[in-house]
Amino acid sequence: MELEIFSLYKDFFNFLDRIKNKEVKWKSYLINYYEPHREFLDSYLKHFPFLDASTLRQRVEATKPEDYSWLRHLLSFSPPEEIIRAAYKKCSMAVAPEIVPQVFLFIGYFSPEGFVMEFRGKPVICFGLERFKDFRLLKILFAHEYAHFLLNSREGEILEEKKLKWLLLCEGFCAYFSSLVFQDSQLSEHLLFPRDVLNWSQENLPLLREVYLSHKYSDEEIFEIYFKGKHELGILPRTGRYLGFQAVKRFLSRKDDPKIGELIKDKALLLSIKI
16 A cells, blocks of 8 residues: 655645735635645644643744745745655565555644654654655655654554653664664764764763662653753763664664564563663
């Protein structure tokens, strides 16, 4: 079955074109973009509740068509649909999905470049296009989110006390998966952070492990340390992904251990990996 891609961003540009014709911005946004995609956009807003209706309206009314000129140009000469279909072909050869994912390409306000959320009772892959300056890393982002999609497609709840470990291992697993599929790209690109952060992470892996194993911090504190950084400890933001990556890589490098597809099928097996 062919990958389903929903290019919602095209209607966002319809909204922008209406602005040029002097229509009221909020009314144009509702008619041309929000109403045609209400179900998806409502799910997105619930998934990221920092953008309430009042803030959304203020942002819409501040919209300037010229701010999206480069994105419009980028989409015209480098269609993301083609990049995603090619990436999906490679990803599905590495690990085939039980259910073919749906992909939503949209333009929001402050949306992440890529994420997986539940929509109509199942996980879907989403890309907020407004932050992209180019699509050089889109294939890697797709592979990363495809791995999240595979993990989210499996049944079974994660116990509260295991959620932090699950998050670290999932992020590490997704980086490992994309490095397996696109071996020609740099490790820093698979980890989705700059080269200097990778260099720091490689030099300070013992520190990252020590923080996790010390039991000095609550899960909330460790989340803050690994994903937002901690100046007092000298830890850079997002380096928890490297910790999870190394744990998954170490586990899968052992002889006779399960393969990557088995980790996707068994949440308990993934959670058994030692950080």
